[in-house]
Every structure is written in structure tokens, then in C-alpha cells.
Amino acid sequence: MNYQKMAENAKAVRTAIATASTNTKNAALLAIRDAMAASRPEILKANQKDVDAGRNSGLDSALLDRLELNDARIDAMIEGVEQIVALPDPVGEVSRMTRRPSGIEVGFMRQPLGVIGIIYESRPNVTIDAAALCLKSGNACVLRGGSEAFHSNQAIAECISAGLKAVGLPEACVQVAPTADRDFVGAMIGGDQPMCDVIIPRGGKGLIERISKDARVPVIKHLDGNCHVYVDSECEQEEALRILENAKTHRYGVCNAAESFLIHEAVAESLLPALEKVLKPYDVEIRGCERVRAIVSSANAATEEDWFEEYLGPIVAIKVVSSVDEAIEHINTFGSHHTDAIVSTNYKTVRHFMRAVDSSSVIANASTRFADGFEYGLGAEIGISTDRIHARGPVGLEGLTNQKWIVFGEGQVRA
Amino acid sequence: MNYQKMAENAKAVRTAIATASTNTKNAALLAIRDAMAASRPEILKANQKDVDAGRNSGLDSALLDRLELNDARIDAMIEGVEQIVALPDPVGEVSRMTRRPSGIEVGFMRQPLGVIGIIYESRPNVTIDAAALCLKSGNACVLRGGSEAFHSNQAIAECISAGLKAVGLPEACVQVAPTADRDFVGAMIGGDQPMCDVIIPRGGKGLIERISKDARVPVIKHLDGNCHVYVDSECEQEEALRILENAKTHRYGVCNAAESFLIHEAVAESLLPALEKVLKPYDVEIRGCERVRAIVSSANAATEEDWFEEYLGPIVAIKVVSSVDEAIEHINTFGSHHTDAIVSTNYKTVRHFMRAVDSSSVIANASTRFADGFEYGLGAEIGISTDRIHARGPVGLEGLTNQKWIVFGEGQVRA
Numbered sequence: 014m015n016y017q018k019m020a021e022n023a024k025a026v027r028t029a030i031a032t033a034s035t036n037t038k039n040a041a042l043l044a045i046r047d048a049m050a051a052s053r054p055e056i057l058k059a060n061q062k063d064v065d066a067g068r069n070s071g072l073d074s075a076l077l078d079r080l081e082l083n084d085a086r087i088d089a090m091i092e093g094v095e096q097i098v099a100l101p102d103p104v105g106e107v108s109r110m111t112r113r114p115s116g117i118e119v120g121f122m123r124q125p126l127g128v129i130g131i132i133y134e135s136r137p138n139v140t141i142d143a144a145a146l147c148l149k150s151g152n153a154c155v156l157r158g159g160s161e162a163f164h165s166n167q168a169i170a171e172c173i174s175a176g177l178k179a180v181g182l183p184e185a186c187v188q189v190a191p192t193a194d195r196d197f198v199g200a201m202i203g204g205d206q207p208m209c210d211v212i213i214p215r216g217g218k219g220l221i222e223r224i225s226k227d228a229r230v231p232v233i234k235h236l237d238g239n240c241h242v243y244v245d246s247e248c249e250q251e252e253a254l255r256i257l258e259n260a261k262t263h264r265y266g267v268c269n270a271a272e273s274f275l276i277h278e279a280v281a282e283s284l285l286p287a288l289e290k291v292l293k294p295y296d297v298e299i300r301g302c303e304r305v306r307a308i309v310s311s312a313n314a315a316t317e318e319d320w321f322e323e324y325l326g327p328i329v330a331i332k333v334v335s336s337v338d339e340a341i342e343h344i345n346t347f348g349s350h351h352t353d354a355i356v357s358t359n360y361k362t363v364r365h366f367m368r369a370v371d372s373s374s375v376i377a378n379a380s381t382r383f384a385d386g387f388e389y390g391l392g393a394e395i396g397i398s399t400d401r402i403h404a405r406g407p408v409g410l411e412g413l414t415n416q417k418w419i420v421f422g423e424g425q426v427r428a
Numbered sequence: 429m430n431y432q433k434m435a436e437n438a439k440a441v442r443t444a445i446a447t448a449s450t451n452t453k454n455a456a457l458l459a460i461r462d463a464m465a466a467s468r469p470e471i472l473k474a475n476q477k478d479v480d481a482g483r484n485s486g487l488d489s490a491l492l493d494r495l496e497l498n499d500a501r502i503d504a505m506i507e508g509v510e511q512i513v514a515l516p517d518p519v520g521e522v523s524r525m526t527r528r529p530s531g532i533e534v535g536f537m538r539q540p541l542g543v544i545g546i547i548y549e550s551r552p553n554v555t556i557d558a559a560a561l562c563l564k565s566g567n568a569c570v571l572r573g574g575s576e577a578f579h580s581n582q583a584i585a586e587c588i589s590a591g592l593k594a595v596g597l598p599e600a601c602v603q604v605a606p607t608a609d610r611d612f613v614g615a616m617i618g619g620d621q622p623m624c625d626v627i628i629p630r631g632g633k634g635l636i637e638r639i640s641k642d643a644r645v646p647v648i649k650h651l652d653g654n655c656h657v658y659v660d661s662e663c664e665q666e667e668a669l670r671i672l673e674n675a676k677t678h679r680y681g682v683c684n685a686a687e688s689f690l691i692h693e694a695v696a697e698s699l700l701p702a703l704e705k706v707l708k709p710y711d712v713e714i715r716g717c718e719r720v721r722a723i724v725s726s727a728n729a730a731t732e733e734d735w736f737e738e739y740l741g742p743i744v745a746i747k748v749v750s751s752v753d754e755a756i757e758h759i760n761t762f763g764s765h766h767t768d769a770i771v772s773t774n775y776k777t778v779r780h781f782m783r784a785v786d787s788s789s790v791i792a793n794a795s796t797r798f799a800d801g802f803e804y805g806l807g808a809e810i811g812i813s814t815d816r817i818h819a820r821g822p823v824g825l826e827g828l829t830n831q832k833w834i835v836f837g838e839g840q841v842r843a
Contacts (some may be wrong), residue, residue, distance in 0.1 A: 113804070119803075126816050210816050231816065233817065368537070379836075389833065406833045415818075417787065418821045419790050422791065423794075424667040426678070
């Protein structure tokens with residue numbers, strides 16, 4: 014397998030895909046959709062091979078479930094492509110043009126990032142989703158899914174190639190790893206000439222940390238989602254309970270689920286017993302500070318580790334705080350800068366919280382579960398970034414682009 | 429020296445400086461200015477120590493010149509602080525708020541990056557400039573200048589501390605390396621708990637590559653400036669010559685100086701002899717392709733390395749091309765994605781070039797020398813980024829911030 018050649022091919026098509034018209038990109042996506050629909054039997058057959066191998070090698074049932082395709086899932090993949098066709102094209106947007114004293118006009122034009130490498134687990138649907146998002150945003154991409162999905166991904170890759178070819182775009186715009194070898198990842202992210210300009214790892218924290226450590230190119234990544242809800246002294250108790258319940262129990266295993274509640278001391282006595290009752294049917298374990306335990310007898314003692322913890326399960330850490338500033342300090346210190354919410358009816362308190370909390374999403378009077386590309390109106394999402402630079406929070410098509418400066422002159426030179 | 433403590437201090441003041449009002453930040457900057465003015469003798473004395481040591485250890489004259497302070501340079505540093513006071517505060521800008529079907533309102537709020545680490549050469553003026561830019565943009569910072577400027581930087585650090593103290597901001601908002609030890613850089617960028625959230629290295633390419641390689645946190649950096657001017661078949665020859673002359677000869681050692689010219693074959697015969705005449709008084713060496721050498725007898729032969737080269741001196745590589753697309757392909761392949769310009773009077777050709785060239789600045793009919801924070805209206809510049817993510821091109825106050833998502837609800841939960 015000639016990785017060097019793949020790297021050269023990816024770089025060679027950057028201009029072609031970056032300058033492709035919206036119509037051409039949409040036509041390619043629709044041709045890919047058609048190829049998927051036509052190749053349904055081949056995709057299912059390849060997937061069966063992966064599923065059989067996975068079952069034989071003792072893959073656990075959750076992983077097998079994510080790996081397995083069926084007609085409904087292929088329908089969903091096809092529908093996903095159609096949704097991306099319907100989204101506006103971010104490339105080429107011009108903004109903030111101003112005229113400078115020298116007479117030049119200066120502003121921004123939105124531009125693809127280049128060659129995006131996406132490394133993900135054994136979920137074949139990500140292959141088509143990631144390819145479609147990169148294509149629509151004018152990026153070339155190199156996709157490397159988990160080795161358990163190798164045959165499924167190869168079958169999908171053939172559909173993608175066929176679609177690109179049908180509209181005259183170079184097939185190297187989307188390159189799916191042609192091998193399950195581990196060293197392919199190394200060629201994507203490192204060496205003297207990494208295959209990719211930017212890497213987006215998706216998957217477990219261990220994978221993401223390893224890739225971030227080894228990558229010689231920028232990484233757009235998601236680490237922890239240790240999300241908080243702070244309930245202020247001034248709040249509507251019914252609303253607070255509804256938001257706390259939803260943030261914690263709506264889905265446990267997602268990054269925007271709340272892991273810690275911070276309750277203002279003025280409402281702790283009335284709110285905590287009611288909250289205990291709300292959480293009871295869900296069997297959510299409460300780990301509380303001393304002041305919580307004095308009110309909620311069923312609460313276990315929280316240790317300092319609990320304030321850092323992303324449980325991703327039916328456990329919640331609760332702390333009584335004396336002020337909004339204590340809550341903000343707690344969130345900025347122990348949180349993961351992902352998504353944090355306040356429940357308050359006080360104008361100044363809400364405004365202060367929104368400014369001071371240093372998280373990718375800061376929410377007033379709604380559930381943390383809204384921190385999501387679809388809920389925010391991105392239409393599609395490649396992931397949620399917990400980085401401090403480039404895109405923060407849900408990353409859609411725009412997060413796969415950047416702004417370059419453009420300058421229009423009439424012969425100006427520097428004096 | 430307790431680096432761990434410095435890291436904790438930097439993180440502990442993130443919220444304080446991020447939420448400081450514009451008035452407070454400006455008052456701190458003016459107090460720092462006053463302290464600098466009052467400590468002029470101490471700063472000059474400390475600097476004299478550095479200059480003497482540098483001279484004794486055989487520092488070359490260019491480095492000594494950058495290291496040396498005098499009254500005029502301290503005046504310039506003070507004036508620089510006043511200019512930053514006058515700039516608008518980027519923090520807190522709210523944009524693109526929309527209402528979603530769920531009823532929540534979603535948009536962006538501009539937020540500081542956190543703790544910015546700046547690593548630079550032995551230029552004491554950078555200490556005050558970097559501190560002022562970070563402060564104004566609401567970031568804490570850790571500054572590590574070249575060891576030859578150690579005493580100068582300590583004297584400036586005392587003025588900064590005094591200014592912060594005067595307005596009640598924590599002194600840890602700006603921490604200047606208290607040691608010239610190399611391992612301090614390691615503590616800023618690496619280890620289990622890097623001192624900084626983001627690193628901006630300024631200096632030679634070797635330094636920047638080394639830091640990028642070792643950093644465990646994102647790096648905003650500048651590598652090469654291999655800039656091009658393409659002269660189209662349709663152009664005004666006088667204008668083309670003026671821009672070529674300025675882009676190459678206005679200053680040789682700067683990153684936005686042009687290093688290669690691409691000349692359309694239709695104008696090569698008339699333009700190249702005139703260009704040779706224009707460059708003659710500057711003693712600029714021309715390295716040309718075969719077609720250039722057939723017209724310009726004084727041109728030396730260009731090799732493939734020349735197309736990659738950032739000369740930073742009186743040399744220019746010139747190639748005759750057959751189309752704007754050949755020029756674009758050449759720029760995107762051999763260039764460094766920094767700044768590239770076209771000279772053309774053709775509407776469609778200019779538009780195509782602006783879209784297709786993948787550089788941080790793309791310029792029509794003006795000199796590449798305009799790619800500069802001051803010329804673009806940023807008011808101040810921490811550097812020019814050649815990265816593909818986050819800020820591209822000149823980085824001012826806004827490039828030291830990012831956008832977080834903010835959400836306003838009225839009790840909404842996810843269904």
C-alpha cells in the first residue's frame with residue numbers, strides 16, 4: 014500500500030474540490046446516494062462478513078449493534094446524504110469587507126480546511142456521513158474506520174468513488190483506508206508528510222488522547238463532557254426540577270448529559286427533597302457534599318474526584334453553593350468546558366453567568382441536552398469540539414472551513 | 429522555581445481576567461504605561477546588563493540591536509500600550525442569535541482563549557506588547573523571552589505587576605518567566621499539566637518547529653512566507669511593474685515579501701525585459717525557468733527547490749505560465765499558503781484566483797506587502813498565522829479569542 018501516493022493524491026485534489034461549485038458537489042452527493050441504493054445487496058453482504066467475523070472474535074453486543082447494517086440503517090444513511098445536499102454551502106461566503114486608508118478593500122472569504130482525516134470506530138454509517146460533510150464543505154478527506162468494519166467500509170467506498178466519477182470529480186477527493194493496518198493511522202497524522210492537514214478523531218477518550226499526542230497536524234477533538242446545571246436562589250422550582258431531570262436522565266451515555274448539579278443554599282432545603290423524589294424512579298445515585306447529605310439522607314458522600322467525573326450513567330454529584338460566583342468558579346475549575354447551564358429568573362445573574370462560564374456552550378433556563386448540532390440548527394454535525402481554538406462546541410459544515418483574508422486593490426503598493 | 433504553582437496561578441485567574449470590564453483592562457494598561465515611564469532608569473539599567481553580557485558572549489550585531497533599549501524605544505513601547513488601550517474590546521461580542529423550532533435562542537459570544545503562552549526571542553519590546561494584547565483580549569498569559577533579554581524582561585515584568593496591582597487585577601494575569609532555564613519552556617507546553625492552554629511561538633523556523641513538535645496544547649504559528657505575484661495576460665503593465673517591484677524590494681527580510689513571480693506567456697516578452705530593468709538598481713538576482721531565460725539573458729537557471737524557497741533576500745524566482753490555472757496550481761503546490769497576489773484587469777480571472785488560491789491572504793492588484801495587521805486594520809498584531817485552523821493570516825485581538833455558543837431558553841427540555 015503506497016501511503017505516500019495517497020498523501021500526494023489527497024493534496025493534488027485540494028484545489029479541485031475547494032473550487033467545485035455547489036451544484037457539482039450536490040450532484041456528486043446525489044450520485045453517491047444512488048450508488049448506495051443500487052449497491053444495497055453488496056453493502057449488506059460485505060457487512061455480513063464483518064458481523065460474522067466480529068461475532069467469531071467475541072465482539073461485545075453493543076459494538077456488534079453499531080457495526081451491523083440492515084435495510085432501515087441503509088435508508089437512514091441515504092437520508093443523511095440527502096439532508097446534507099439540502100444544507101447551504103459554507104464555502105465562498107464573503108464578510109466584513111472594509112476600505113482601509115491605503116485604499117485597499119479587506120475582508121474575509123470562507124475556505125475549506127484542505128485534507129481532513131477522520132479516524133473513527135467500527136460504525137459504517139460514519140463513513141458515508143463524514144464523506145458527505147467533507148465533500149459539501151469543499152474538503153478532500155481520508156477516512157479510517159475501525160478494522161472490524163473494514164469490508165463494510167470498502168463497499169461504501171466503492172459507492173462514493175462511483176458517485177464522484179459520475180460527476181467528473183477526482184476519486185481521490187474521498188479516500189477510504191484501503192487497509193486495516195494500524196500504521197495507516199500513523200501515515201495520516203504523522204511522519205514528514207502527514208497525509209492530512211487536520212485530524213478529527215471520533216471515539217473513546219483513549220483513542221483521542223493517543224491521536225492528539227502523536228499527531229503532527231492540528232486535531233479537532235472532543236474529550237470530556239462533565240456538564241453542570243446551577244440552580245440559582247431566584248428560580249421557578251418546577252422549571253428547575255424539569256431541567257435537572259431532563260439534563261440528567263434523558264440519556265445517560267451522551268456527552269451533553271449533566272453530571273453535576275450546583276444548588277444555591279437559599280433553595281437547597283426546598284429543592285433537594287423534591288429533586289430526590291424526581292430522580293427516585295430513575296434509580297439515580299446521588300453523591301453529595303456535606304450540606305446536601307444533611308438534607309438528602311439517601312445521598313452518598315462525594316469526594317473531590319466526583320466533581321471531575323463524567324459518569325455517563327445514573328449517578329449525579331450535587332453540591333450546595335453560596336453564590337453564583339461559587340458556582341462559576343466550581344464549573345470553570347472542575348468542569349470540562351463542554352456545556353453548562355443556569356436556572357435563574359434574575360436578569361443580572363443570568364448575564365453574569367453567560368459571560369463568566371468558559372464552556373463551549375453556556376445555557377440559560379434550558380437543558381444541557383440542547384448542546385447539539387441539530388438543535389442548534391447546523392443541520393448536521395461531525396462532532397462536538399472541546400478545544401479552545403477554532404470551532405468550539407458542535408461542529409457542522411462551517412466548522413470544517415475557515416476564513417482567509419481577501420484584498421482588492423487598484424495598484425496599491427506599500428510606501 | 430515552582431512551575432506547578434505558576435500553572436495553577438495562571439488557571440486560577442482565567443475567570444477574573446476574562447470577566448474584567450473594558451474599563452478595568454484599559455486602566456491596568458494605562459497603569460502599566462505609567463509604571464514603565466516611571467521605571468525608565470531601572471529598565472535601561474537592566475537592559476544595559478543584558479547588552480553587556482550579550483556583547484561579551486559575542487552576540488551578533490543584529491541580535492544586539494534587537495536586544496538594546498534606549499529612550500526612543502521605551503517611548504515606542506509606551507505608545508504601543510496606548511494604541512492597544514484605544515482598540516475595541518473583542519470580548520463579549522454576541523452574534524448570529526437565531527430562534528430554533530424548540531423555542532431556544534442560540535448564537536455566539538466571543539470569549540478569551542484562556543492562558544496564552546508566548547515564546548519569543550531576545551526582544552524586550554515583545555514582552556510589553558504581548559502582555560498588553562493578552563490583557564486587552566481577556567487572556568491570562570505566560571511570557572518567555574530569549575534568555576539574553578532576561579534582566580530587561582524582569583524589569584518590564586515589575587512594571588506590569590505594578591500596573592495590575594494598581595487596579596486590583598491579580599498579578600498572575602501576566603507571568604513573565606522568572607528563570608532563563610530551558611526547562612521552563614517544557615513546563616509551558618508539555619507535561620501532564622501544561623501551564624498554557626494555547627502556545628504562540630515567535631521567532632525562527634527552527635524554534636517554531638521544535639515547539640510545535642513538543643507541544644501538548646494547540647499552537648498558533650507562523651512558518652514560511654513563500655509569497656507569489658502572478659501577472660495575468662490582461663493587465664496594465666505599469667501597474668504590474670510597480671507591484672512586482674514593491675512586493676520584492678520594499679523589504680527583503682519580511683514574510684510578506686514576494687519570493688516568486690509567475691508571468692503569463694502572453695505578456696512575458698514585453699514585461700520581463702522591463703522587469704529586469706526595474707530590478708537592476710536593487711541588484712536582485714533573477715532565477716528563471718527556461719522560458720524566462722530565453723528572454724532575460726541575465727537570469728540564472730531556477731531548480732525545483734527555488735519554487736519552494738523563501739529567500740528573504742534580493743533573489744526572485746520567475747516562471748512563465750500558460751494560464752491562470754497553471755499559476756494557481758503552482759501557488760497551491762509550491763507556496764506556503766501565506767500571501768499570494770494577482771495582477772489582472774479581467775473580472776472573471778480575478779474572481780477565480782481569489783476563490784482558488786488557498787492562502788491566508790489572497791490579494792488582487794496590490795502588493796503582497798499589505799498582508800499585515802496594521803494595514804488590515806487590526807490595530808495591533810501578535811503575529812501572522814500560517815495554520816489552517818483558527819485564525820489565518822494576521823492575528824490581532826480577535827484572533828486571541830474564540831466564540832462560545834450561548835443559549836437562552838424559558839424552561840425548555842429535550843423531548
